[in-house]
Amino acid sequence: MTAETAGRPRTYGGWQRERVAFLFGLSAARAALLLGSAMAAVIPFAAASARSGALLWPAAAVLAAAALVRVRGRTGDEWAAGVLSWMLIRARGQHRFAGGPFALAQTSGRRAAGEEPQLDLPGILAPLRLLSVPAGPRDLVVVESRHDRTWTAVAQVRFPGIGLSDSARREQRLAGWGALLASLCTEGGPLVRVQALQRLVPESGAALRSWHAGHLAPGAPDFAVSVAGELLATATLTTTRREAFLAFTMDARRARAQVRAAGGGDQGAAAVLVRHLRGLHQALGAADLTVEDWLGARDLAEVIRAAYDPHSQHLLAARRAAAGRAADRGAAAGTPPAGVSPDLAGPVYAEAWPGAYLHDGAVSVSYWVHSWPGEAYCTALGPLLGDGGHRRSLSVVYEPLGPRAAEKAVMRERTARHVAVRMRQRTGQVVPEHERAAVDRALGQDAERAAGHGLVRFAGYATVTADAETIEDACAGLEADAAAARIELRRLWFAQDSGFALGALPLGLGLPKRRW
16 A cells, blocks of 8 residues: 555555466466467478478467467457357256246245245355354344355445545545454464445335334324425435445354364354354444344345346335334234245346346346556545446455465465566566566565565456346446446456356355466
């Protein structure tokens, strides 16, 4: 980070992009393509055969182009891998999902057996299972991923924002968030992932109308009641609200001893996760983050349902407001409970396209943040949420590294940067300024690590949702806002269903593994 000088706001930077470290910055697939290209180019000379050269030299050019030429940020082998996997999934019919009434027999069987309602979600979300855990006055839900044996708890948070705060207050809040992440950078710590998701949704006005109905005086003039009703009916048509969630994920393999001491099994793992979450309240308060509530099963299902079916947002908000009003009056017995049953959280129908994701009457397009600005202000991510013209969500996933892993990663980065500079100097090439800046950033990271700071891997995802007729306009708006913030986005071609799960749902899914 850069300190304030001459009254200018502080900027933040120093992040490094992960580099492929198989062979001279090449992945294994690209190295194999270049090797095949070289062999195809040399064989005709060794065989002294012009006829074989007519066949192999074009193949060599194609292989070299597939390894070196980039189209929309991807090399040819990456496009080929995406297209082939997409064709395989499409041939199996796995790009479509039918839930709701199409899975009615399965849902009815669970209820008849007395089991708790479970999520029925498509794609990479299918292995998720819910487990309710007692935590204070009400239960919170823990999301278990049976694929990688992790448990995730989700909190809805409220924060005052930093747009109108002074510089000192901004620095205090950001320092508190940094301290929260640094506290998780411990050797063998059980909390392995933190997801911060914020989404912009249309304001239904149900809560405001419910408050107005509950506080309306019996003798209020009819004219005043009529005017207030008209204002409440029209004032929320163009307004939006922001919802923020934090998802904390625990790896049971790191907490094996603690889980065993807590009784073992799923309940023991969930109890250990709740114990660690209680220890985070002070750190959250230091960052001016107020936990409104740890989501229960119906609350989390409502969040998921509203993401898959944006048109249900108003109905769900009205149901929640009615349930809250009934609870205040002590007459909640005949009122439908707030939220959604978990087995109804998923989409009725969803279909993954190469460049978009269709779900319940809406279309979403997800992006990956490929490049962050070199030096950014603390408000740099604000433009990605837009002004409310379309429904957007922004997700940033952090994976804290322990001291040993951080040292290894930093030294690997320093070595790679140093070798790149030395190779250019030995061959008489001019060292570009971005290479020198990368060396300086690696040195700065090493110095900060030695001083006791933590290191995290992180990635950002953005999702925009609109109707089929306006989705491309919504995408253009998001890309324009990102360009104005000097953030480079890449559309997740052939992986839109996974991108939706990462960018629109607070379920604590992880980062991709490093490529070699």
